[in-house]
Amino acid sequence: MGKKYLVRYERNSCIGAGVCVVMDDKSFEMNTDGKADLKAGKKSSAYFEKEIDESELDEAMKAAEGCPVRVIHIVEKDTGKQLI
Numbered sequence: 869m870g871k872k873y874l875v876r877y878e879r880n881s882c883i884g885a886g887v888c889v890v891m892d893d894k895s896f897e898m899n900t901d902g903k904a905d906l907k908a909g910k911k912s913s914a915y916f917e918k919e920i921d922e923s924e925l926d927e928a929m930k931a932a933e934g935c936p937v938r939v940i941h942i943v944e945k946d947t948g949k950q951l952i
C-alpha cells in the first residue's frame with residue numbers, strides 16, 4: 869500500500885492567482901469569490917485539509933510549489949513531515 873499525504877490549504881491567505889487549479893485540477897477549483905477551493909477538503913480552524921495517496925502527490929506538489937504565496941502545504945501522514 870502506498871503512502872498517504874495530507875494537503876493543507878490556508879484559504880484565508882489565497883490571493884486567487886489560480887496556479888494551483890492549472891497544476892492540479894483534481895484537488896483545486898476556483899470559487900466565485902476569487903479564491904481557490906480544495907475539493908473535498910475538510911475545514912479545521914486554520915486551514916482546509918484532505919488526504920491524498922501517492923498517485924496524487926506529483927500534481928499536488930506542483931500546485932504547492934506553483935502557489936506564489938505558498939499557502940498550500942503537503943505533509944506525510946505517517947511521520948508528520950512537511951514536504952512543502
Ligand code: SF4
Pocket residue numbers: 881882883884885886887888889903904934935936937938939940
Ligand atoms: S495558487 Fe495559491 S494563491 Fe493562487 S489560487 Fe491557488 S492557493 Fe490561491
